[in-house]
Amino acid sequence: MVCPNRYDWKRLEQFATAIFVRAGVSTRDAETVARSLVHADLRGVHSHGLARMPVYVERISGGLIDFSKAPVILRKAGATAVVDGMNHLGAVVGEAALQTAIEIAGKNGTAIVGVRCSNHFGACSYYAEQAIQKGMILFVMSNAPQTMAPTGGIRPFFGSNPIAAGIPAGSAPPFLLDMATTVAARGKIALARKKGEAIPKGWAIDERGRDTTDPAEALRGALLPIGGAKGYGIAMFVDILCGLLAGAGYGPGVHSLYDNDEHPQNVGHFFWALQIESFMPLPLFQQRMDQYIQQIKAEPKAEGREEILIPGEWEWRTAKERQVSGVPLPDTVVCELAALGSTWGVELEDARIQ
Structure with a gap:
């Protein structure tokens, strides 16, 4: 059917x-x-x-999005670069930054690219997957509009600030970790509201700081970080790199994708690419990754589990x-x-x- x-x-x-x-x-x-x-x-x-x-x-x-100007490289020094997204569509900006990182890493073995003046750029995995296909390791992260309260607070200050890592393997699936630093991405809660579904307890708090399973209350309140204060620390780290260091908005300076008809988002991203060939031949690394993944999958399994999966x-x-x-x-x-x-x-x- x-x-x-x-x-x-x-x-x-x-x-x-x-x-x-x-x-x-x-x-x-x-x-x-x-x-x-x-x-x-x-x-x-x-x-x-x-x-x-x-x-x-x-x-x-x-x-509120300007697609008349292409993203530009503001400065390039050694293995680093800063890209101004010119308020273009986020995926276009992210693609430009990724290609810059891949080009620099191809010459230097590594590359770090900061991005400012961007917009929501989709799933981090989109960029990590492309780097994997080029035989590179990629760390990519982005800050986001306020959804997460700092530990001990009740008002959103940080975004869900996602972070991803992509690492190629050989015949095995690649390692591709893509996660928000909140327990759940805001988009999942917004989707639950559209579908009229409750959210699990522990995802968010309401405006008074109380646990809630109501997605509407959660969107008015704040999302919770993964691992409590540890997730809060990671979200702050992402905001420092993507916002402060890249020259983009940070904290309350990253404007909302929704309910905002006045301000460009000014999102910041951060790309770090590593050329595997600078460490060892790519086929050898892929072979080692395959063996490593096979060892993990051969580990004893919990009751009721048929298989151990790797991230992604x-x-x-x-x-x-x-x-x-x-x-x-x-x-x-x-x-x-x-x-x-x-x-x-x-x-x-x-x-x-x-």
Whole structure:
């Protein structure tokens, strides 16, 4: 039986690209943003997928994103660079920073690139996966609008401030850790609100600092950091690198993607690339990674567990399966995308698998 809301991933990219182009974005940049969004849906991370597209288009239409100027390298010194995103679409800025990091690391063995004046750039895994395909290790992080309270506080100060690490293997799936520094990403809570679902206890607090399972209360309150004060410390570290060091907004200076029709976001990102060939031949490293992963998987398993997975493996498998069988989209996302397509004269039904 075919799922009624299952869509061909390539046609979803075409659908998203067509809308961005009609909104005025160049075809090349539109394709980049579309790929980044569908990448998340393929991996089962719907909070960072096409569910974000309506607000992207809304901010484009409101003049809050400037796609008339390409991102520029402000300075380059040794193995470091600073990229000004020029308030372009976040995925376009992130792609420019990634390519800069890969180029520098190819010459120097490593590269660190700070990014300022950007916007929401999608899932960090989108960039880590590309670096993996180039035989490189990538650490990538981003700050974000206020959602997390510092430990001991009740008012949001930090964003969910995600951090990711991608490391290639050989025949085994790559190591790809992509995580928010909050217990859950804000996008997951927003998606739960759209679907009318409760959230687990321990994800967030309400405006008075009390635990809540109501996503609406959580969005008015604050998200909780992973591991208590440890997650708070990691979120602050990310904000220092992406905000203060890169010259972007930080803390309250990173403006919201939603409910904000006045200010550009001024998000900051941070890319650190390592060329494996600077340490050892890539095939040898990949062989060692395969052996390492096999050892982990051979460890004794907990009762009821059939397999030990490595970070990112479930998402990797999900993407492989969905490239063949199609991407299932939540009903709420389908309704929003269909309405958006109707506004811009692009038919979502063309992407549905019959």
